[in-house]
Amino acid sequence: MTAQPRARRPGLKAVAELAGVSVQTVSNVVNQKVHQMSAETKLRVEEAMRELNYIPNSQARGLRVQRTNTLALLLLDPDPLYLADPMTALIVSGVGTVARQNGYMVLVHASHPDQLDRGLFLPILQNRADGAVLLLSGEPSMRDSYIGEAEKLTSNLVVLEDTQRSTVSTVTADNRAGAARLTTHLLAAGHRRIAFLGSAVSWPMVEERFAGYQDALADAGVPYDPALAMFEGEWHASSGGRMATRLSDVPNPPTAIIAGNDLLAVGAIQALRSRGLRVPDDVAVAGFNDFDFAELTDPPLTTLRVPGFDIGRRAASLLIEGIEGRETAPVTERLPVELIIRGSA
Structure with missing residues (x-):
């Protein structure tokens, strides 16, 4: 049987045609040269990139370094004060600690869990991060849709929940x-x-x-x-x-x-x-x-x-191992918990 040719992924031209702009305008958005661009034009290009699942090709951009040394922590949380939540803060701190130890930065980006918003993935779409940790809320089917969308964009992915998808690494607590x-x-x-x-x-x-x-x-x-x-x-x-x-x-x-x-x-x-x-x-x-x-x-x-802090640490460690090619097979980890008996019960 003759192997089918791999479908070509959309390029700058396809994005430009869908957004109704020039290829140079799309290139400027990808490379974050938007200081002289209207907000409406930038948004139109970003929406076209999301619709086409466009992934910038770093190899095609001359001498640009392929790795950004940045981890994306992508959250779905309805609370506008989501970073004030103690568990979220512990997880972010764990991710940040490992990132700092390994010379990486952390980009935190959030969206609301009421509908599928591909804008959550802009750090990946715009090549501003090498991989992502997903901390999701919302209905299970919606969360699974987000995980599926993330898989289309990057193989460097760690999800902080159990999932039926055997192709992604997960870190949870028991x-x-x-x-x-x-x-x-x-x-x-x-x-x-x-x-x-x-x-x-x-x-x-x-x-x-x-x-x-x-x-x-x-x-x-x-x-x-x-x-x-x-x-x-x-x-x-x-x-x-x-x-x-x-x-x-x-x-x-x-x-x-x-x-x-x-x-x-x-x-x-x-x-x-x-x-x-x-x-x-x-x-x-x-x-x-x-x-x-x-x-x-x-x-x-x-x-x-x-152990929220340890969940963040393990997720970041696994993500960096994948980014640097030291771990390729998906990993499933469930960290132990401890019953603390005090005076209230």
Whole structure:
């Protein structure tokens, strides 16, 4: 059988024709020579590049160095204060530490998870980064679409969630097993009405935590009650407080609450105490991540320690190994977590 010729990828001319500009204008955008270009023209060229999945050919640009020595950290997060989130900050710090040690920079770029936005990949499309770490939120099908789009653009990719795609490297924490251990701890203390709190936007690590919670209930023969699972608001203490208040008003309220992260847990504790309920005597409360403030709450927070900084470090290490040709086969890593028992549960 005769091998089919590989389809030629679109070049500057195709982008120029779609955008209605000259080839030189497209070249100027690719090389970031846009100081005399209108914002409308630049946007039109970038949209054409995204539509065509145009990837600049660094070898065709004379003496330009092919590597940028820059890692892209690409995030989908609905919160405009996404970098203030303690887990995101830990992951970014881990990526940044390894990048600095290896002579790389980090470019952080974010988008909203409500629809597929190829603008998230501009650092790759514009050849401003050698590879990417993906930290995604949103519905699983949407996240998978983003991973698929990223695979079209670069082979240097690390995803911070489990995926059915065997062609990409992943780094995660053992959230599901950890959540099961945390739930089992509450079950062993005699709790049977255990609630679970999360945010309105889905996150892969929280999906795993919720699954582990359900696993432990099933193993103990305790029926799962959908009325005790709430996914509202964002990862703010105020969201945890609102959900805990609503739960305390149901006819058969929970005697324990598992919050999807420590911020929600702190909000839940404050709301319960404002209603005259004692933690843990009336309602036990536990969280996830073991942020620095967890041991300083009143009472100190029982939580599952998740190694966000190490997740970032491993992701950056794997990405750099791929960029530099020291690792080519996809790698799947799941880092251990630790149950930290304190006074709240």
